[in-house]
Amino acid sequence: MSPESDALIDLIAQAEALPEPYLITGPQAAYIYHGWLHPVPKIVDVCIPSLEGGKAAWQAALRPPWTVLAQTPTLSQARLASRIVVLEPCLTEKRYERRVMYQGLAFISAEDLCIDLLHNSKTQIGLAEIAALLIKQKDNLDWSYLLDETGSSWLGHRLLEIVAMVNHEAGRVLLETQSLETQIAPPSNIASIHPGTLKEVLRPLRAQWEAANA
Incomplete structure (x- = not known):
């Protein structure tokens, strides 16, 4: 902490x-x-x-x-x-x-806070904050609980999008996606995060995944 x-x-x-x-x-x-x-x-x-x-x-x-x-x-x-x-x-x-x-x-808990952020964040900074939490706490999170609470709703799809963004921008699998993809329901009537915002959202976090890769 x-x-x-x-x-x-x-x-x-x-x-x-x-x-x-x-x-x-x-x-x-x-x-x-x-x-x-x-x-x-x-x-x-x-x-x-x-x-x-x-x-x-x-x-x-x-x-x-x-x-x-x-x-x-x-x-x-x-x-x-x-x-x-x-x-x-x-x-x-x-x-x-x-x-x-x-x-x-x-x-x-970090998981409940992540759920709140997924639900409430509407800005690039808010999305980056979720990514920062996932990166820093990736080895400590109760992913099963997080998926149980989000996987059947649009929150799960938003979580999967952010994880995919992190991995894309990091240039490697920083956060595992395989289990997420099998447990998260397909989106329904949800506006996806626009791909054009990817670099802007995650650029401030580069130091965190570079540290994780060290």
Whole structure:
């Protein structure tokens, strides 16, 4: 895992006092797994079961300079605050059971984070972030779980496209595709990633696959 940001260092110091259950998600979790795209240092996304009672519990646990919000901060909120936790009521028992503990904090698993990124990423940077996670965590990922959760939907096809892109741009089989191709259903009414974006999406990641090839 990659070095944590100042905001995570602050949370690590208070880890035992944080209301459970929760999962660190979003860009901070992504950077821990891929070490590529730096998150906004002072904002941490946290998934909890419910905002009812949950927000008050986090406000009680995190004193100033922390600000606890239930939605993405506005530019003015982000500018004025020195530390922000953004709570989202998205935690399920299944995901919590798959949590990864790091420095006393509970993080979303790399596989569940990858699924979220596959579902939500619509920009070239977002697609590159998925590729970065797959490259960095390729030997640690539970591919069976990832395929079970994505293979029968358009997410599986998107995953296969990104894996194929990585291998093409790397000039070798960096990520195995044979098992993916046999388990991922054919796409249905999905707009594929345009081939013309391939180099633009993956160029920033060249250092990662060159390191993997060293």
